[in-house]
Amino acid sequence: MTERRNVFLIGPMGAGKTTIGRRLAPALGLDFYDSDELIISRTGVDIATIFDIEGESGFRERESRVLDELTQLDGVVIATGGGVVLSVENRNLLKARGRVVYLTVPLELQLRRTRRDNQRPLLQTSNPRERLETLQREREPLYQSIADIVIDTAANDSRRLARELIEQLSNTD
Ligand SMILES: Nc1ncnc2c1ncn2[C@@H]1O[C@H](COP(=O)(O)OP(=O)(O)OP(=O)(O)O)[C@@H](O)[C@H]1O
Ligand SMILES: O=C(O)C1=C[C@@H](O)[C@@H](O)[C@H](O)C1
Ligand SMILES: [Mg+2]
Numbered sequence: 001m002t003e004r005r006n007v008f009l010i011g012p013m014g015a016g017k018t019t020i021g022r023r024l025a026p027a028l029g030l031d032f033y034d035s036d037e038l039i040i041s042r043t044g045v046d047i048a049t050i051f052d053i054e055g056e057s058g059f060r061e062r063e064s065r066v067l068d069e070l071t072q073l074d075g076v077v078i079a080t081g082g083g084v085v086l087s088v089e090n091r092n093l094l095k096a097r098g099r100v101v102y103l104t105v106p107l108e109l110q111l112r113r114t115r116r117d118n119q120r121p122l123l124q125t126s127n128p129r130e131r132l133e134t135l136q137r138e139r140e141p142l143y144q145s146i147a148d149i150v151i152d153t154a155a156n157d158s159r160r161l162a163r164e165l166i167e168q169l170s171n172t173d
Contacts, residue, residue, distance in 0.1 A: 004074045004075075004097055004098050005028075005098075006078070006097055007024065007030065007098055008094050008097075008098045009077070009079045010080050010085060010094065010103070010143055011082065011102050011143060012104075012105065012136055012143075013110065013132070014114040015082075015103035015104065015105040015153055016103055016153045016161070018079045020079075020158050021034065021077050023158055024165060028077065030075050030077050031075060031076045034078070035063060035080050042062075042066075048118070048121045056121075060083070060087065067080065071097040072097070076098075080094075086139070086142065094146055099172070100148050100149075102144065103151055104153065107132060107133065107136070109153075109154060109156070111132065148172060149165070149168050
């Protein structure tokens with residue numbers, strides 16, 4: 001078990017990692033970071049552009065560097081990218097340096113939540129439903145393998161979800 005106060009939010013696109021992390025951090029008196037947003041602000045371009053120029057592997061390298069840096073802090077909530085669990089090094093860092101919260105979301109809701117913006121290059125396909133299903137099949141065991149807490153976000157109210165999460169975190173101190 002980690003000595004750090006850190007909380008790491010993992011889960012697929014549209015699970016609400018960014019949305020809930022923003023609420024959770026001030027409520028816990030911790031600082032909030034979003035790894036996707038940090039990558040965007042450091043490179044000065046959006047994630048789709050990074051995928052275009054460097055491929056997914058270039059993005060994954062950036063993501064691993066940012067994750068290593070952020071998880072060395074103490075007292076942070078980090079909203080990770082949906083694919084962060086693909087690398088065993090990332091999974092080990094997350095497991096060792098904080099408590100890991102896996103946010104789950106049913107497919108229909110996930111589709112609805114991700115439909116609005118086109119910033120997610122992996123969903124720029126003719127069949128986003130199939131893509132989300134495939135990604136989830138591949139990643140579900142990886143999310144589960146490092147999760148300390150699993151929360152279903154289908155209740156659809158981020159304020160209540162943040163409260164529920166604070167409760168669960170205090171029970172697993
Ligand atoms: N609990 C919720 N209730 C209603 N809407 C939500 C909830 N959580 C997230 N949303 C909405 O779903 C969309 C996606 O949420 P968010 O960006 O937080 O997901 P994410 O897990 O960070 O995804 P990504 O991995 O792509 O960064 C946003 O428009 C957000 O407002
Ligand atoms: O699920 C994924 O692989 C991704 C999720 C987003 O958070 C971003 O990190 C990027 O669009 C890739
Ligand atoms: Mg996010």
